[in-house]
Amino acid sequence: MKMKRSHRLVDMTHYLLNHPYTTIPLPFFGKAYNAAKSSISEDIGIIADQFKQAGIGKVETLAGASGGVVFRPRLAEDQSRKYMEQLALRLSDNQRILPGGYFYFSDILGNPEDLRKIGTIIASAYFNQEIDVIMTMATKGIPLAQAVAYALNVPFVVVQREAKLTEGSTVSVTYVAGNNNQVKKMGLTKNSLSRHQNILIVDDYMNVGGTMKGMHSLVKEFECEVVGAVVFAESDVHERKLPITYRSLIRVQKSSDNQEIELIHLGSLFDQ
């Protein structure tokens, strides 16, 4: 049965949004809708145009035998900034500073509307990188990793603070945690990664960078490569020496007694 253009547009929009970073051959749509190639191309043109206008992402048509259409979610920069500035305001609340100087934002990382936006913002920053797998650390990094995984359409793996017995063979490394220079262990199930994969590290918070350094060594143990690293929030610590460049969505400046938030501003992801 032939489908009308209006119905095709609705269906293709849904399909593309649910299959980001996937090359879909045009005949796939032609067959599904019993429509001529020229009609499908025109449909794609309309969708590409509207996605661009609305800052949803880029729909690209690739010519040739391996050709097709591919959708890459990219939140428009002005929309990203506007959203992040509002988020910074929501986070600027001294009640978010918990005993020990911890910064509370689990509510944000449990909110699907925020996660959708944050995931797309992070994915936008890495849209022209080849990424095979996203790596994060249990437990608070998981929602972020999943949000980015949805946008980039790649799997994510979760590093455990202590190699969990329930997960079979694991590869683990030691790392220096936090301010107290304690040596800890982190591990990942052996079959989580194959050699030579490109890894994007995603985590919730960076203080002195110990966890990030640990994940970097873990990636090396798997003979993989870190192609990017991003944290949701970083504190204003200046003596970090990391083997990788990382980016942050927000920077948190706390008072010297660690009791108050002095300033939350946009992170290095937004540096020009």
Place this chain on the structure above:
Amino acid sequence: MKMKRSHRLVDMTHYLLNHPYTTIPLPFFGKAYNAAKSSISEDIGIIADQFKQAGIGKVETLAGASGGVVFRPRLAEDQSRKYMEQLALRLSDNQRILPGGYFYFSDILGNPEDLRKIGTIIASAYFNQEIDVIMTMATKGIPLAQAVAYALNVPFVVVQREAKLTEGSTVSVTYVAGNNNQVKKMGLTKNSLSRHQNILIVDDYMNVGGTMKGMHSLVKEFECEVVGAVVFAESDVHERKLPITYRSLIRVQKSSDNQEIELIHLGSLFDQ
């Protein structure tokens, strides 16, 4: 500037998919697209029709002052079953049984394509329930909770196996864990829930049901109500006595020596 119907359809489809379970007043679209109410109604009709045809979900128009349009994702039942049967096949691999009889499926819970489907399937089962918050247990329940949260557009909260120091004031309960009858503690940050909220519990695996029971008491501590409970996989244990009805996506039947998978079949969510 006036927008063409074709562009409107693409944009509205995107908007609805990103705002499930949200009542959107028709004037919102009318204003955004500078279009007459009748045109918007017609657009909604086309989208509703196609979403129904394709098994994407239900788009409903509510009349009256508080009216508008609301989209509820619902994977068509034949699509759910087909996907779950294929998933059961993928899981029927003895290498997934780890020492101690643990069942490995972290790869599935780290795959965005699977998570999108699973999240929508679970959400479909509770589409006519009032749900305020999804509750899960760290760490493996998190991806499932997030997947369901995306589909139902409600926040999720993460119960920690031991009340984490970094999260400020917590409410905790004791529970009897697993087969060895050990008493453990689980806790949740105090400001995660308000009184009288409706909670959907989502978890990855159910053995004897201790964790589920614990989460149920935790919900009671917060003076909230459990309106549903669902696990991805349940083992074929028969002596469970739970204070709530729960549903599962798959059932795992292991050999008596706990070394092999005998059968994986569809769970109680698919019982007629």
